[in-house]
Amino acid sequence: MGEHSRLIFSTAADAVLAEKLCALGVGVPGDIERETFPDGERGLRLASPVADSDAFLVGGTGSDADTLELYDLACALVEYGVHALTLVVPYFGYSTQERPSKQGESVTAKTRARLLSSIPLPDGGLRVLLVDLHTAGLPFYFEGGVRPVHVTARPLMAEAIRALAPGGCVVASTDAGRAKYVEALANDLHVDASFVFKRRDAGGTRLLAVSARVAGQHVMLYDDMVRTGSSLLSAAEAYREVGASRITALATHGVLPGDAVGRLERSGLFDRLIVTDTHPRARQLAGGFVEVRSVVPLLAAALRAR
Template identity: 30%
Template sequence: GEVTGRRAAAAAAEKRSHRHAISSSRLERPSRRATRQNHALRAAPGEDPYSSFSESMDPQKAKQSCILFYSPDTEALARKVSNASAKINLGEIAWKNFADGFPNLFIKDAQNLRNSHVAFLASFHDPALIFEQLSIIYALPRMFVGSFTLVLPFFPTGTAERIEAEGEVATAFTLARILSNIPLSRGGPTSLVIFDIHALQERFYFGDTVLPLFESGIPLLKAELQKLTAAGEEIVIAYPDEGAWKRFHMFFPGYPEVICTKVRDGDKRIVRLKEGQPAGKHVVIVDDLVQSGGTLIECQKLLAMQGAKHVSAYVTHGVFPKESWRRFKHDPSEGAKDGFRHFWLTDSCPQTAKAVEGKAPFCLLSLAEPIAAALEI
């Protein structure tokens, strides 16, 4: 009994000692508030004692810098992107060719790209230029970069996204497969930024090793429409066909709509008014891209016949093969019958942007700020 009593007393003493140690450690450990107070005491005179705390919580401060490379045709846009964000710096590539015509490429300061966030601004407007850009696109992720983003504003084969007869080739799927094989970077799959792809379901053409991010140039147009509305213009949004309506109508809540449709008359395709009231209004035709421009011109003529006060147009991608942009006439003030009051397009197609800049009725809307926002990590 005596032994048992001594053991119980020893256990009780040990338990009291353990509790004392815990309470002492709690007293010695500074609280979060005390830590901030100590930091405040160490702050220099005139310095905000909590500045480092607020900066660490600021998402803008936490964003990391990005090195943006670009093709020769996208240099002007790349410089605008860099000017739009202090976090984006431009990289350099030497674009040369061997005697046989194949590309001779060199990425400058490649050894400094490790763990950096890297992006490439591409333009596939000319099939002859795709191979040399793919060579760079496949090389950059292998340089132990922290992450890799490919910015391809215009996905050129987007309109060839389906097969209607056996034997046709859906080249949209082909290009998507090529881009889906971009090597992984240290940060994982490549982020692929595309503006106003022709059909949203094309996202399913890409494999799991690339993350497509579909952006839109429509917010740039809406900013222009707000200016016209503030100036007293009555704006109506028109769509050249039902496909364009399905693609873009959700961007324009609150705006009256006009929907056109294409019908066949023998070998001709005629544009007719399906629904809406354009009379007396400034009608803005919206679509994702323009090629020869025939459909837009037919829509303009139809809307003028229906009494539209002015007709303008917007496309994200002005392809305009064979300088077909020259077909578009300007309506300076007389009315819709004379042509287009405004023709807004972005600089997603560099050769077109250079050709139409400063020429009425064309108004360039730059994708620089949306691209800069997409590159911020």
């Protein structure tokens, strides 16, 4: 692989992550020219020669526009002769739509994986780096010769927890879906794990129990992504009711639309919210109540491990 130059490109929304990868020496920046036409169509042009290079294309799929830009750029890179292509997808949108909950619903996580799987395969292969997916089975939605690679941000979460609670804590989950991740994180830190048990019925979702003793404890409450914050809030209320002395919210993906951060902060349940920089919105809201830690070193290590 050493004879192939390494070029790093990105969608417009995730350019800052590409710049950080370049700063770490993973590759050199590739140039893209963008143009928006009067009718709203967009033009993309690779302004750097890419033939026989190993290209890394950074871009999340948090919006339809970002997804199509990622797809168009990836196809162009293959068309113009890259040897190998790696898509670095820090945030995979629609990951909660991994199965139909009602008859006739689109399984959009699967259709987006199929879309990326239709990118032509370069001679050196096509892989997709994905960070802390909502569902463990989602990589199996990719088809053909695409090789999905899962990158976990768990080391960042452990680092943040050690800094905040050197004397110990309880690592907790918002629901059973995060149980394996939280258990692994607790094992990394040699602390107890706690889980909230919920029941969904016609009347909605009810919290039934908390699995560990948390009275007087600093609770580190984790969810893979935070959107409106409802899951974090309901779980935090349960932990506060059973005596948690302090609660810190953690999530890999800070989607945080609208006033989600204000809602979490005004609740008075959390001392802070810790997220990573996988989503543009998290980077935009960094500071004060929101602490943002970068996944770029983890992505760099995964890219070097090819």
